[in-house]
Each structure stands twice: as structure tokens, then as C-alpha cells.
Amino acid sequence: MRGPRRRPLPAGQDPFYEPPIGFAAAAPGTVLRSRSVRIALLAAIPQRITAWQLLYRTCDLSGVPDATVTTVVLPGDVSGPVPLLAYQCAIDAISSRCFPSYALRYGAFAPGSVPQVEWPIIVTALRRGWVVTISDHGGPRGSFGAPREPGYRVLDAIRATLGFAPAGLSPETPTAAWGYSGGGMATSWVAELAPSYAPEIALVGAVLGSPVGDPGDIFARLNAGPFAGLPLLVVTALRRVYPELDRLLRAHSEPAGIAAMDRIETCTTTEALVRYRGVDLTDYLDRPVVELFAIPPIPALFDELRLGERAPACPLLVQQAVRDEVIAVENVDGQVERYRRAGVHVEYVRVRFGGHISEMFLAPSSALAWLSDRYAGRPLGPGGTGAVASSGLSGTGIRGVFGLAAAAFLALVGRPAAGLVPGPFTRFIGRTRRAA
Template identity: 30%
Template sequence: MRQSRSLARRAALTAVACLAAVAGHGAGAQQVAAEPMNAFYTPPAAIPETPGAIVKTQPMTILATPPTAAGWPTQAQHVMYTSRLQDGSPVAVSGTYIEPKNPWQGAGPRPTVVIGPGTSGQADRCAMSVAFSTGISVTADPLGLSANQELPSSAVWTALGARVLITDYIGLGTPGIHTYANRFESGHAILDGARAANALGGVGPETPLVLWGYSQGGGATAAAAEMQPEYAPELNLKGTWAGGPVADLSEILERIDGALIGGAIGFGVNAMLARYPELHQAVDRVISPSGRAMLATLSESCVADLITYHPFLKTNSLTIDGRSLTEHLAEMPEAAPVLAELRIGSMKPATPVLITSGRNDDTVPYGQARRLAEDWCGQGATVTFRTNELPPILPGTTIPNHFGPELIDGFGPDNAVTYLLDRLADKPVSGCSFD
């Protein structure tokens, strides 16, 4: 345990150094990001059928080590791999792959780490890999900004010597709508990302694997953890961090209605409409023409755009009768089975999971995260649930109350890095605990 904590502390300092590097690298980001979207995101006419198969790669330079490290910025690969849509059909997914140059610092063989990014948006330009080269992506048409919020996590695991893949998820960068918080497609993208990373690293499925994610990423890794025994049984999954997980979309939508990033409701609604056509008529009954136009606008927006152009959006401005869209969804017979099917927690993870959640999280409700832990514990899973007691700060503004717990639980004392290093060291853990 002492070694794991020492390694985690050193890696966290690396993450801080990388954030400082991005702050000083802003001019370069402006220059690079003004260029058009890279043609790399367009898949070939035919892609391999096998999940996790490599479609194509190309070199990319990224900020995933501090400027004091040799070889900074780091060389990585822009990767496209095959995954599966909800109906099982193959789809191309993009991401970023980092092969470490330094030895693995933890116990056992070098592991693979797959990172599920937090909410970045629904437009293709919001794909995490777009911002990975410089840390910040700025576009002129439309005017917008997207940041590489997974810089700290990728820096931590790269500094520790793990091979790292950060998925863009289905429909971010690549063609089609991004199916935000769809547990099937999020889980597929994570697990197939592990297969792709192992292939790029020249290692087999016996390679130790851990999953890391917060917010949307926490929901994605949670979905992957419970799907792994059936969808990817060959993977040697050792443990998962599902921080502030988006586990129950119905509760998320209700919580953020009128909050600073209330426009993210559009991401969820657009995603459901894309995979559940029976919802179209039901939504059409209640949404106004301006509301329909706003959903289209949000489908081409990043999180920073929500804050800049649509802060504190209330969905009663999108409906015909002035009642909130979230209220209507709660009463729609067509919506109830969809929201129930998308809720995570119906299957038992076969490997340990750490769930963390802020009691005062104003974006991803604490109750639905704890319910996920309770659902899994009821099925006999090994779950550690930790409550972050950070007091409420400017409720409804997301940044202190949602991202504060991410930094503390991910990189603070007794953090998620330590938990996963212990799982990679095969330190025993069993049953359920709630702190």
C-alpha cells in the first residue's frame, strides 16, 4: 500500500506539471486548432468486423508528460478501431494511444489503461483526440473551444509506465451522432479500446487491464465493467474506477435542468432519439419549433459552448406548453422503458470496482451513484464506495461541486490511482464497503 501511494503521489505531481504546460502552450493551440478537421476521422468504405481491430493509425504529438521530461512533447498514435453499435453492427471509433518509453513503475507486468473521457460535447470537434495534441482546440466556424480534460489522467498513467488508450466514444469525431450516456455503446467503446490498445502494444488479452473514468467517463467504465464478462471475457480486467458515474440518465437530466451546463440535456435527448425511433413522435408532441432547433444546435456543441452561449438553459423554454422537457420525459410511456434500459447496474461486474461520488455534486447526483453500488452489491459484486464530503460551493455551476471531487478522488489522498495500483498488485479486496 505504501509503495502504491508513493507512486500515485509522484504521478499526481506529473499531472499538475502537464496542466501548467498547457496553460503556457495556449498560443500554439490557437494556431493548430484553426485548421480544418483532420481527414483521419473518416473511416474507409469497409472496416474490419472484429471488435477492437485496428482500422488505421497515424503519428501524433501530444502533451502527456511534463516539459521537464525527456522527449517532451510525447509521441503518440491517433488510432481508429472497430467497435459495435447498440444493435451489434460494426462501427469505427477514434482515440489516442500512448506507448510509454519508461519502465512500468508498479507491480507485475506493464498494464493497459483505458480512459473514458468526461463530457466534452456532441459535435465532432469535441472529440478528445482533437484537443490532445495541444491541450486546447479552438475552432473558427463555428466559433468554439474544447479542452483535453483527460490530460491529467493520461499524464499520470503515462508517467507510471502504463500503455494508455483514451477513447473518443462512438460518434465523436467519426460519422454519426455521439450517443451520449448510452451504456451499450459506451461500454463497447471502452472494451474494444482495450483490445485495440493491446494490439498496438503487441501484447495479448492476458495483459493486466484497468479502466479509468469520471462523470460520463465514470458511467462508461461502469458500463464496461458490468459488460466485460459477457462482451469481452478474454480481457484480464483487474479493476475499475467509476468516478461520479452517469449511471441513471433520468436523474442526471432532472438535476442539470437550469444549471450552468443545462444544455447537456440536449446531448442525452439527441442520443436517445438516435437509437430509439419510437421516441420521436412522443417528443414531437411536446417540443416547440424553437426547441427542435435548439436540440439541433446542441448536437453541434461542445461543453464550453454550452457555458458560453447557452448557460443555465431551462428546458421549459423548449416545449409547447412551458413545462420542462424533463417533466414530459418522466411522464412519457415511450420514454420510461428507454431510460430503464440505459440505466447501469443490471449486470454484475466480475472484478473489483471503486465508485466515488460527491455528496454535494450538483451535476451527477450522489444518490444514483450510490444506488449503482447498492445494485451491484446486491448481486454479489466487489465494490468500494467512497463519499466525497466537499461542501457545496456555488451550487449549479458544476466546476467546484462536480470537478472538485474528481481531482480529490482521482489524485488526492487514498485516491483512485492507489486503488487501481493495488488491484494490479493483486492485493486482496472483497465484498462491499461504503465510506
């Protein structure tokens, strides 16, 4: 008879996350500690799959040595070389309960964390025979929204994974990056910083799903609306990163504002959105939020958050819903335009119908096809901007929807890398996967 399920410990309580003495002298991407872990759908359905966690040396946005964790998931039985995918979850929180290294583990208590619902998307990549590395790209302090830092952490996670013998990879392994929303923002930093920070990585492409573009503008737009919890999360996280912002907020916040920032640090993403729906940050301040954020050095800080100011060396696929209720399409248009002015090859797909949440589960179909072409070394398309009615209505989209449904089913039965039970439906799924 099995004993009671043992709940894993989040960062801050688990000694695994603590780097050893002297780790700062190690090269970026050095594996400091590793362990095998059990992955579970929604923390409740164990997945029959091989997964490891690596504590590795990296740095924060200022280049100060730091350590964080990536979760490495291996596909099923494969023969020959396999590519590596760095998948950036939409962590969108400060709480360590939302870190993928915790939320994806069997027994984790993380209701409302986004990485848990992204697992079926990750399974679609595993089903193609790709090794997937999933970094805690916000670092041990959950620095949601911080500039540069996600890029450093993910690129070092790639280095750590490539050098981790059980993954069976090599330094020449073709590697790509992919993420949506907060994960798309993190993936943008990966692509932008790779040429200068990790030029040795064979980064063949990056998919930026709804990648934010201009966090400062998004902040102002979402305040006092249904997604007001997101800007409150960002400003709370950034006060940990920028001492001058913390001092300014403390000087001009009402006691209720300080209490709200302290409280939101413990919330999962969904908890924060529900609890702070419609909140106007001005109610927590002694002056209008627009006036406060006009005080130096805040404008310069927001400029530092803007994406598209550095040119990636790899080709990009950018996906964005025109009617996205969270990320304004104009901000992503601007990010794409800045890349193009720098000579970056960008294929930009603007989706006329659909919203932020629906595209999270419809966009993977074209993303997977595009990534497969990059791994295979197929010629790039002409680039440019295209418009589609829906990501799920094209031939690739329909196949992708069935593929994601199959991945979700396999995750539900705990066999994400296994074959489906033969039958008319599963034979159809197999044909569509091969066609994709």
C-alpha cells in the first residue's frame, strides 16, 4: 500500500535551490547540482517520462553571479540526434509556487499557476522527439518583467542542458526558443541577447507568441481594468530589482498599497488576477499613478524594459492576435518594426479573430511547424507580415488542434511520450502529425 503523497518544496524551502559555496567562480551554464523528478499534469497525474532538474550558474540583469533551476524533459524512445527546445512558460508571478521547477512536479500545490496548463503544449514538442528545457527564467526571486535577466537565465539553461550527459546532446545541437505572453517576452530577451552573451549556441530560430513589446505601455493600459493584477505584479517584482523604484514606491504609497504589494508576492497568477481585478494603482498612492511614473528615474527604467532594441541573429516567428485583450497589437507591431529596421528576418502573423487565451492554445500548431523547418534546415520563407482569420482554421491549424488534443489526452493518461492506442481517431491523429 502506498504511503501519503509527499509534497515537493518550493524555492526558498528546498535546499536543492541553494548554490554551493564558491559557485560564482564557475562558468555560466555550469551544472551545480542535478536530480531526477516526477512531472505531473496539474501536479496530480504522474507522467511516465524522464525528467531532470539542474541547478546551474547564471547571472542577474546586472551580471552578478546567481543560480537558478531548469527542468529538462526527455522525449520517448528516439534514435539519432535530437534537437533542443528552450520553452519559456508564462510564469507571470513572483511566488515560487509558479516556477516551472515546482509547479510541474507531482504533488505541487500551485492552483492558478500558468505552467501547469502549459504542460500539454510542452508535450506536443516531446511528441516530435525534441528534448525540452524549461527554465525558472525569473530567477530565484521571481523577477517578473525584469529586462535582460530572462535571456541570461535561459541561455545558461541551454548551456547547462547541452552539457548534461543524460540529455544526450552536444554543443552543436540545433536549438530553438519558444514562449507565449510572459514566456514570449522572456523568449524575446533570449533571441536579443544570444549574439552577445552566448554566440556559441546554435540558435536556429525563436517563436515569440504575444511577446508584449513595450511593458511600460502595457502597464498603463491594463491598470484599473480586468487584468490590473498583472501591472501590480510587475511593479512589485521590479521594486526588488531596482532599489530606486522601491524607495519611490515606499515614499508615495499608502499603507494599503504596501500591503497589496506584500500580499501579491505570495499569489499565483490567477489568484492575483482575481483578487486585484479592476484595481487602480492610484488608489494605493498619494498622487495619480501617471504622475508618479513620470518622476525620474522611472521613465528611463520603463525604456529599459522595451523589447526590440537589440537585433537577434536568428530568424523569428512572431504571433499576435489583433484583438488581444491583454497585449496591445500596436506594441507588438512596434517590436517587430524595430527588429526589421535592424535587418532581422521576421515572419509576423497577425490573427484577426481570437484573444489572448485562445491563441495560447491555437498558435502552437504553426509554431511547431515553423520550428520543425528550422531544425531541418529548410529555407526560410520571404518573411513579412501576414494576416489570418484564426490560427485554428488553416490546414496546419486544424492538424495542430488535433495534435494538442492528442497531447492533452496522453497527459491525462500519464503517457505523454507514448503511442496512442490504435483506432480510427488515433490513426487520424497520426496521419495529421506526419503531415505537419
